[in-house]
Amino acid sequence: MEELSELLLQRRRKVDALWEAGINPYPNNFKPRHTSADIIATYNDVETLDASDDNLSVAGRILARRSFGKAAFIQLQDRKGRIQLYVKKDEVGDEAFAAFETFDIGDIVGAEGFPFRTKTGELSLHVRTIRLLVKSLLPLPEKFHGLTDIETRYRQRYVDLIVNPDAREIFIKRSRIVNLIRSFMTSRDFLEVETPMMHQIPGGATARPFITYHNTLDMELYLRIAPELYLKRLVVGGLDRVFEINRNFRNEGISVRHNPEFTMMEFYQAYATYEDLMEFTEELFCHVAQDLLGTLDFTNQGLDISFQRPWKRLTVRDAVLEYGDIDARQLDDRDLAYSYSRSIGLTLPEGISYGKLLMEIFEEVAEHKLIQPTFITAYPTEVSPLSRKNDHNPDIVDRFELFIGGREIANAFSELNDPVDQKERFLAQVAEKDKGDEEAHYMDEDYVRALEYGLPPTAGEGIGIDRLVMLLTDSPSIRDVILFPQLRKEAK
C-alpha cells in the first residue's frame, strides 16, 4: 500500500467525491474552438469590447488562481500560451461556481465566455460556463520560482514543459529548425528517405555501437552509428540527391555535448564536391538563422557569433599553426610534433601515426577557439576512411568539418567512390580493430559491391541537429534541447 502525503490524499478524495456525485473527472466531450493566442490576436487591439457578444471557448490547465469569494481570476495555459479567465458567481450560477471552487491548480478545464478587458487593461475571458476536464492528482511546483531542480526538469520533462515557458520555447524552436531544414532540402530537389536503424554491420562513423539481438533471425544487430553507407547505396541506385533526418546511437560517454542517441541530418548530392557543400552549408545555415532569429548575428553563451558570409576556411595544419604555439618546421616533422604534443599535456602512444597526432594536436589547441563559423579542411587520409583522396596529395582527403562556438557542427566530404581504394581502406581499419581500436570501422563487403556497380562522383555531409539547436537557442547543454535525455535509473 502506497503511503500518500496529506496533500495527495486531499486530491484523491476530491476525485472520489466526483465519482460519487456521478461526475466523471476525466470527460472527453469538450472541443475548444479557440486558443489563447487566437483570442489575443483577434481582440488585443480592439478598443471597445464591452458590446462584444462573441462566444469563445478555450481549454487548458489552471496555472494560478486568485479568488475573491464570489468571483475569481484564473490563469489558463494551452498549447499557444496563457490567458486570464474571470469567473463570477452571478454569471456561471451557484452550482457551477461551487464546483469551480473545488478546482485546483493543475486541473484541466474547458470554458466558454466573451472577451473583455479588466480594470488594469488585461485582455481576459469573461466566463459564462466552465467545467472540469481532468482532475490533477499531483501539485505543480510553486508559481514564483517554478521548477529549477535540473534533475527533475529532465526526468519529469512534462512538469518542466508545464511550468517553464523557456523550456517549451526551446522545443518549439527545435521543431521549426527541423522544418526549415527539411523544406530547404526539398526545395533543392533532395528526396527524404529512411534507412535502417538496425545494422548487421555498423558503419559510416568512428564510434562504438550499441548491440541488440533479433530473436527470430537469431542474430546480433547494431543500432546504427550513422546512415552514411545506406544513403550512398541509394545514390548508387540513382537517387542522386537524398537526405535523412534521424537518430544515431553511439555507445560512448555522456556530456554537455553528447547524448547516446542524437539527431543527425545526412545528405548526399551526386556530381557535387566538398567545396560545393561549403557553399550549400552557408546557404542552409543562413536560411535557418534568418528565418528563426531574423538575423545572422546572435550570441551563444556570451559569445558573439556571425553567420555573415563567406565563412573562414583553414586547413587542419594551418589551424594548428594559427592557434598553437608551434611553427611549420616543427609541425611538419613527426618527432618534433610529438614532442610538442607532450609539451601541451597530451600523452599519446609513442608509435602514433602522423595523421592521428596532427588531429590530437588540432583538437587540443584549435578546436575550442573556432568560435566564428570555420570550415576546417585537408584531413589526414588515415582518419577519413570513407573520403576521397585529394587529387594532388594522397595523404589528405577532400573533406571539411564545420566548427561554430568551439564545437563541431558538421562533417562533409567528397565521397570515395573507387571500390578498390575503399576495400583497402576497410582492410586498414580492420587491422586497427584487430590491434584493439574498438572505434575502428568494420569491413562492409556489400558496400564495396555497391561501389563496384559505380557510385557517381558525390559529396555528402552530416549535420548535428542537437548541436545546431543548442547554438540557435543559446542552450549550454545538449540535454536542454533533447526532450528526454538519457539518465541513470531513478533512485527510489
Add this chain to the structure above:
RNA sequence: GGGCAUGUAGCUUAGUUGGUAGAGCAGCCGACUCUUAAUCGGCAGGUCUUCGGUUCGAAUCCGAACAUGCCCA
C-alpha cells in the same frame, strides 16, 4: 573511469560551535465580486537521499552507497 560540488515538506529554501527542524509558495478552514507572486486570520504538512560509524546526543562530524551537476579522460 577520476576529481570537485550538491541532495532538508509537493516546489523554492533557512538551519550558527553537534543539543531532537524554520520559512515562503502550494494545500486545508474562514473572510473578500477587478486580481497579476492578490490580500487578511487560522490550521496542517518532515524517515533532513540511503546504510553504517563517532558521540550522552547527528540535518550538522566521519565512511560507504545511490542520484544529479560541473570539470577531466
